[in-house]
Amino acid sequence: MRTSRDIRTANRYGVLRQIIASSPTSRQELAAATGLSLATVATLVGELLDLGMITEVGFEESAGGRPRDLVAVHASGGALVGVDIAETYVHVELFDLALNVLARAEEDVRPGENRPERLVGHVAAAVGSVVAQAGSGAARVLGVGVSMPGQVDRGTGVSEYAPNWDHWHDVPLRDLLAEHIAYPLHLDNPLRACAVAELWFGAARGRTDAVVVNLGTGVGAGLVLGGGVHRGVSNSAGEWGHTTLVLDGRPCHCGNHGCVETYVGAPGIMRHLRELSPGSALLHPDDQTATVNALARGVAAGDPVAVQVVRDTARYLAAGIADLVNLLNPEVVVLSSWVAATLGEPLLAGVREAVARHALRRPLTATEIVLSPIPTDPVCLGAATFALEGALGSAGQRTAAVRRPGAPARSRTAPPE
Amino acid sequence: MRTSRDIRTANRYGVLRQIIASSPTSRQELAAATGLSLATVATLVGELLDLGMITEVGFEESAGGRPRDLVAVHASGGALVGVDIAETYVHVELFDLALNVLARAEEDVRPGENRPERLVGHVAAAVGSVVAQAGSGAARVLGVGVSMPGQVDRGTGVSEYAPNWDHWHDVPLRDLLAEHIAYPLHLDNPLRACAVAELWFGAARGRTDAVVVNLGTGVGAGLVLGGGVHRGVSNSAGEWGHTTLVLDGRPCHCGNHGCVETYVGAPGIMRHLRELSPGSALLHPDDQTATVNALARGVAAGDPVAVQVVRDTARYLAAGIADLVNLLNPEVVVLSSWVAATLGEPLLAGVREAVARHALRRPLTATEIVLSPIPTDPVCLGAATFALEGALGSAGQRTAAVRRPGAPARSRTAPPE
Known part of the structure; x- marks a missing residue:
């Protein structure tokens, strides 16, 4: 309890x-x-x-x-840094306390560079850059939140497993970063980052139960249940991408078959395009971003192959989202991350139509399905929110220590609940 | 919040x-x-x-x-009644406050009898019977909890939909029961009943996150998340039986295809037996209970068809349970209800082995899979717990009104958190 x-x-x-x-x-x-x-x-x-x-x-x-x-x-009472580590880039933003972006930095990560020391170097450089951009007049940095793909142990700051990087196991990422970054560090993964971003600033604000479906190279679902982020007993809840959609279906890198991710992750969408139209000009074989962009433009232009791929993707996605609706009975399902943002309204329309065929009437009636309204990188925003939550979490003990100079001690009118 | x-x-x-x-x-x-x-x-x-x-x-x-x-x-400070309404029977138990069973009654429900008035008559008769058995010396009945299959609106006491009964829609069950039963009535469904039973008295006690998988004619998963029962925004969370295991698979009465329930519910198990061995002596065509009992005896005797059916059922079940493990990261998954109790250890062993092939390592390591340790009907026990929770939920306001004669008013040493 x-x-x-x-x-x-x-x-x-x-x-x-x-x-x-x-x-x-x-x-x-x-x-x-x-x-x-x-x-x-x-x-x-x-x-x-x-x-x-x-x-x-x-x-x-x-x-x-x-x-x-x-x-x-x-707003100027403190600054927060959010770090979004992804397969191909490190994206860092510095926010004020109203969560306005004050500075941005990005570093490319090439496939050969995803060794821990190289990655830590990229993060440290980008964090140094945003702090320098904000300048000496900026507010004190209260903390740095870091989103790292895969399984993360929040307590120890260890990145246990990164699904798309070979030979990446049990990396003490927080300790490695602490050698370069002097601010308090808070490590978690992109599913949780997108969930807290929607809970604090997006479509889940004011909601008790929400699911934030994260569609990118990897796929997952950040869960907001009972008004807070549901993490599970070992901080690995939300691995919806690795739930079965087709028993004995496509092989998945997780070792299972027929996982949701193999159908609706960017590589799964590319595979479907390749099977449907092997020589399609929409296909950029080694570039997920370019392919998904081409599909979005194709749908807008009425290209029948693009329309078919997005419709089929929406249908796979809808079957998996109906599972979430039936199991969790949320108020809102938010489609987040770059594949959802790129395919946008046509994907949303297809999902809404198909979920209605798959889900039970009662939970369906209670659920809205929407695109994320967050205009910036939700992973950076969510990572910065980890830092904000971290600062607040220890605030009870720290209140006296960090009191503004000259601010009077306030009397406690009631014990906090 | x-x-x-x-x-x-x-x-x-x-x-x-x-x-x-x-x-x-x-x-x-x-x-x-x-x-x-x-x-x-x-x-x-x-x-x-x-x-x-x-x-x-x-x-x-x-x-x-x-x-x-x-x-x-x-124990004698009050009595609680639990009512388990099922497709073929109404089972009622009266408990003391230590949740010992003091009296039992059962009424058969024949297929033609599942009209609201008839069903209410059965429930009223059985509740009257247990109260009479307990006698005039028994403690005051604090409330009656009723478990009704399907979708239930707890607030209004309306049974919206019963999956295995045709023409049963929006029945004001609590109001109908209140014409015959004078005690406070608390209506919910068997998924929630099994979940609260495990949370208060079974394998989920002291756990923060648990899933109670209910295997009977229907299939579902009662969710304990953050230390309490997760109900969702319209009290329909837990419909795991209607999540997709096989896209475009077996048709389900819910309108979807390939639902978990069509493979691991008792009718699904019978279907598999029929397909595997059409003339099997294990098959009792119109009797789910007899067939599942025969399968359990067959496994014990080493019957190869029975062994195969239970192994295949365990494998379907395991794929669905791995989904729950990956999505929710619970501490424990409890197999409950009559199919789980009847097939017992052989089913559990098959499930444990196959879940290990389907689930991700990190959440798998954190999860135990167990049979329900509750020796009596968990649905009756859980329904009685609804009544106990109901009595406690309003206790703050009622403390003064129901104070024991002669008991002094207690000073409040701290506001309750």
Whole structure:
């Protein structure tokens, strides 16, 4: 069961999330939006003020009562860095506390370069670049969140397995990065990054149960259940890409057959295109991005092969999404990552139509299926959110230590729930 | 996000669950076992004492400190009724607060009888029977939990859809039952009943994330996530029986094809037996129970057809369970309900072996697969637990009203978390 400390941390997340979403806002509005008592909200707001993450910004008249103090996120109260490590690039962004992007850096990773020392060098260079771009006037960096594909042990910071890199096992990535990066480091994987990004800033905000389907080279589903990210007992929940869609179907690199990923991941989509039309001009044999871009342009132009490939992909995807709808009964299924963003509305329309044929009526009625509304790289944003959650998670203990110079200690009006 | 009230209710469940598991116990042990503060435990224990659900039973010496007061579940402090409605029977049990069975009743339901009025008559008769058996000296009945197959709206008490009964739609079952039964009624479905039974009294006790796979005529998975039952946004989570195992496979009554249920539900197992050995003496064409019993005896006797059917069933089941392991990363998968109980260890051994071939290494390592340890009908036990949870859920408001005669009001030493 959840301990008092888990609950306090979750409530701290909830209040800051709501402040970011609706700045400026009052304690009364926050209590109404979160379902927490006014006393609890007042305590949590006090902590966030002490941390310098939010500020008082005046007051509004309230009907018939005394004026209500307003608070807003303090954008320059700290900076967060998000790192998206992918098979072919390292993408890094620096954000303010309102999660605006202040600086970006990207490093290419060539196939021969994915050895731990080389990768760490790319990450360190890009993080150094965004901090330098932000300049000496920028706010203190509160932490660096790192999204690493595959299985990650959050506690130890070990990257246990990267599905598309051979000979990558049990790499102590956080320790290696810490030799170059002095800020607190928070390691997790892209499924969880996309899930927290949607939960804090996207289509899952305010939802209790949501599934963020991640469509790229690899495929997975970040799960938001009961208002928080579901990680499972060993932080590996969400491996929907490795659930069976076709028993004894296509072989998968995981050792199983017929996995969802072999049909709807970018390589699976390319395979389908190759089988349907071997000499198609849409096919760029060694370039997933170019092929998926060509398919998107082909659909827009009415190319029958492109239309067929996207329709069939939507149908595979829909069968797998119907499984998620029937099993988890979420409020929303969000299609995220670059394949979903590139194929866009035609893919979404095909998925919606086919899910309706596969899913049970009751959960289907309760579920929306949408494209991610996040305009930037959701993995970077989510990784930065890991750093924000990390800073908040230890805030209870750190409140005194990091109090803004001159800020008064706030009295605790109620014990946080 | 979870409100203060949700959290208070979940904590009240957690403390009573722990007291039932380890009576007699002290507040200090309860705090250690639940992760709650001693002050919160003391408050919740006070509430449970006021409700008459637990009693003080002396004290134990503590090393170097003052003696610790002990509490235990007050078995005769109330009675709970669990109702298991199935396709062919209504099974009702009356429990004391330690969840010992005090009385049982069963009514057969013939195919023509599954009209709402007839079914309600059977339930009312069986509930009347167990209350009469328990006698006038028995404790007050705190509530009646009812498990109804299919989709149930817990809030309105409407049985929306029963998968194996034609013409059964949107039946206001709770209201119909309330015309005959004066106790508080709590309606939900067998997936949730088996999940709460395992969570309170079985293999999921003390676990944060567990999946209870229900193998009967219908198939589903009760989900325990984050320490509580995951219901989804419209209380229909867990429809794992209607996830795709074989795209375009066997037609399913849900309208989809290739659903898990069509391969591992009792009718699916019979179909496989018929295809493998059309004239088999193991096959009882119109009797699922007799056929599954014959298969179990056949495996024990080394009958090659029976061995093959159970092995193939285990393999289908394992592919579906590997999906749950990869997606949810649970600590334990519990095989429950009558098909699992009847096929027992040979099925379990086959499942364990085949899951290891289908699942990813990391979540697999973290997961145990076990048969349900609950010796009685888990659906009745779980339904009674709905009634217990219902009584506890409103206990905060009702504490004053139902205080035992003569019991002093307890001071609140801390607000409940």
